[in-house]
Amino acid sequence: MYKPQFYIYLTLFLSSMTMMTAASAGMGTAEIYAKTCSVCHGEQGDGKSHATAGLIPPPRDFTVPGLKSRLNRDSMIQIVSNGKPGTAMTGFSSQLNQSQIAELVDYIREQFMYDRVGKSILKNQGNDGKSIYALTCSVCHGEDGAGAIWGKTSFNPPPVNFAVMDKVRDLPRERMINSVTHGRPGTAMTAFATQLNKKEVAAVVDYIRDTFMIDSTKDHAVNNNAKITAHTQQTDAASTVGMAVLHDKSKESDTLQHATDAQLFRQPISATLQGNAQTGQAYYLQNCIACHGTSGKGDGPRAYFIYPRPRNFLHPASKARLNRPVLFKAIKQGVTGREMPAWGKVLNDQQIADITEYVFQTYIRPLAKEAE
Numbered sequence: 001m002y003k004p005q006f007y008i009y010l011t012l013f014l015s016s017m018t019m020m021t022a023a024s025a026g027m028g029t030a031e032i033y034a035k036t037c038s039v040c041h042g043e044q045g046d047g048k049s050h051a052t053a054g055l056i057p058p059p060r061d062f063t064v065p066g067l068k069s070r071l072n073r074d075s076m077i078q079i080v081s082n083g084k085p086g087t088a089m090t091g092f093s094s095q096l097n098q099s100q101i102a103e104l105v106d107y108i109r110e111q112f113m114y115d116r117v118g119k120s121i122l123k124n125q126g127n128d129g130k131s132i133y134a135l136t137c138s139v140c141h142g143e144d145g146a147g148a149i150w151g152k153t154s155f156n157p158p159p160v161n162f163a164v165m166d167k168v169r170d171l172p173r174e175r176m177i178n179s180v181t182h183g184r185p186g187t188a189m190t191a192f193a194t195q196l197n198k199k200e201v202a203a204v205v206d207y208i209r210d211t212f213m214i215d216s217t218k219d220h221a222v223n224n225n226a227k228i229t230a231h232t233q234q235t236d237a238a239s240t241v242g243m244a245v246l247h248d249k250s251k252e253s254d255t256l257q258h259a260t261d262a263q264l265f266r267q268p269i270s271a272t273l274q275g276n277a278q279t280g281q282a283y284y285l286q287n288c289i290a291c292h293g294t295s296g297k298g299d300g301p302r303a304y305f306i307y308p309r310p311r312n313f314l315h316p317a318s319k320a321r322l323n324r325p326v327l328f329k330a331i332k333q334g335v336t337g338r339e340m341p342a343w344g345k346v347l348n349d350q351q352i353a354d355i356t357e358y359v360f361q362t363y364i365r366p367l368a369k370e371a372e
Helices: 002-023 029-041 072-084 098-111 129-140 148-152 173-182 198-210 220-239 264-265 277-287 316-321 325-334 349-364
Strands: none
Touching: 029 098, 072 098, 098 316, 129 198, 173 198, 173 264, 325 349
16 A cells, blocks of 8 residues: 555656646646646545545645635745645746746636635626626637637547537537536536536526527528538538537547447457457456556546546446447557557557457446347
8 A cells, every 4th residue: 555645746746747748738728727737636626636635735625615815816826836835736837837827827716716605706797698608618618609729629529519509409408507517527528516506507508509509499591501511510520539529418529439239239340350358358457457447437546647537438428339349449549639558559459359358248248238
């Protein structure tokens, strides 16, 4: 069992290494937070992370009521720049310039810090849907609802393009309210339940639906022609990252193809290649559990330091699309936009086929169910 000090040094090392490459990689501010700060401060800025137990004092909880007024912007910039003595918080002035640090601080203050005592983050901004959207949503989804340029290039999957979404077919109102309230696992969409009350969530959802989205139940021929054209262009662009980016009913989206027809799950890897699950288990335990975990849930010891998180094979979306050929291709070639490496450079096709069969039989479609 590692001592708590180990996690302190490991966290600082990983944070520092990632932050040092942030500027050169051209990351957006939200992605810098997700890939570096969230390791200690948590994805929701509440200090709830795997590193918390090993850090004394624990990481700052930015969601504490009234913190925004007590911890001013200048003080935060000073801390991010130079660190905070007596804590695990190190300075990043040698990795980020002052403009980047200021933008990171502003992001934290806008996304996580607020006064809960009878007020929302919108106390001075207005609580109508348009104001809420401008303050909290437009940074990723764009002023026109079609997605900000930086968000499209920085996130995988990119922010939803509301301009090509149909109110009924693609994004029902209740689903949108749930996404804004609780966030969407596997994406950069964070939860706003601690920042917006139910009335405000409903207001911003209704604003998005009325302002940007297609309503197929009404006759808007002129507007729809333009949106259909945009939809076609978006579909073509999305072909490289999977149709789930546009019509993701399962809350996951990536570069892997859909496999929704039950017949597809009976397909072999190829006509000449067949995996052995028992042999594959040994390879899986040796090479895969660090990220995907022994349970297959994507909860291995390295998982917390990876963004996007490793695939959860037990998630309904995984079970709905990962047949043997898709798994084999992903393991062999890797997955673009994720830290899934191309194991074809290390293992031969038979070894990869064995891992494929083990994952498929153990997590995706156990043989007893496949025969049904």
